Amino acid sequence: MIRAAEPADAAQLAALHVAAWRRGCHDILPAAVLTGVTIDRRARDWTRWLASPRTSTYVCEYDGRLLGFTSVGALRANGRPSRSLLGVRMLYVDPDSWRIGIGRALHERTVRAAREGGFTQIVLWVLTRNQRARAFYAALGFEPDRTRHGTLGGHPVDETRYCLGSGSARARLAALVD
Ligand SMILES: CC(C)(COP(=O)(O)OP(=O)(O)OC[C@H]1O[C@@H](n2cnc3c(N)ncnc32)[C@H](O)[C@@H]1OP(=O)(O)O)[C@@H](O)C(=O)NCCC(=O)NCCS
Numbered sequence: 153m154i155r156a157a158e159p160a161d162a163a164q165l166a167a168l169h170v171a172a173w174r175r176g177c178h179d180i181l182p183a184a185v186l187t188g189v190t191i192d193r194r195a196r197d198w199t200r201w202l203a204s205p206r207t208s209t210y211v212c213e214y215d216g217r218l219l220g221f222t223s224v225g226a227l228r229a230n231g232r233p234s235r236s237l238l239g240v241r242m243l244y245v246d247p248d249s250w251r252i253g254i255g256r257a258l259h260e261r262t263v264r265a266a267r268e269g270g271f272t273q274i275v276l277w278v279l280t281r282n283q284r285a286r287a288f289y290a291a292l293g294f295e296p297d298r299t300r301h302g303t304l305g306g307h308p309v310d311e312t313r314y315c316l317g318s319g320s321a322r323a324r325l326a327a328l329v330d
Pocket residue numbers: 172173175176177241242243244245246249250251252253254255256257278282284285287288289291292
């Protein structure tokens with residue numbers, strides 16, 4: 153079942169988030185960066201994120217357990233929310249349930265949210281070395297359109313932006329700084 157997240161999901165979301173992040177990035181980020189983010193810290197983050205009106209989170213629940221989540225929200229430019237560009241801030245699936253279609257189901261919920269909100273494109277950033285995620289987004293029809301350098305936990309990283317949507321909206325997208 154895919155449903156909107158509720159405040160009571162914060163603890164389960166935190167545990168799932170940390171587990172999927174560590175497994176997904178174990179060969180990409182140093183161990184110190186991966187272990188530096190604890191479940192307690194993420195539980196506090198999730199309590200805050202779930203209360204934010206700027207993002208919507210959807211979860212996949214099976215038999216009372218959360219198996220995945222995605223958080224989406226309008227991109228912001230010049231302090232204002234975009235009316236055309238929906239950003240995927242996170243999409244994580246329980247590592248024991250990878251490759252059975254949960255990520256795709258969460259993405260389909262995002263597409264529905266985009267349509268309902270009148271957005272014309274869905275955009276997101278992934279670590280360039282995250283080949284699993286890049287294969288996943290390519291399979292869903294996303295295309296890479298720019299790269300950037302940044303840091304994560306003090307560690308330098310390269311990121312690639314992916315977008316999905318109408319070609320006519322791409323020029324507006326390129327002009328945005330998010
Ligand atoms: C990336 C992630 C969300 C994919 O979720 P998932 O539930 O395993 O994906 P799905 O089962 O819905 O896969 C859909 C399609 O994506 C592609 N895909 C998914 N995982 C893949 C992999 N490891 N290698 C190649 N293609 C892959 C396939 O085409 C797949 O369809 P198929 O299984 O019918 O061939 C999951 O691996 C994850 O949580 N990773 C860690 C967190 C992360 O990196 N998130 C993204 C950045 S925020």
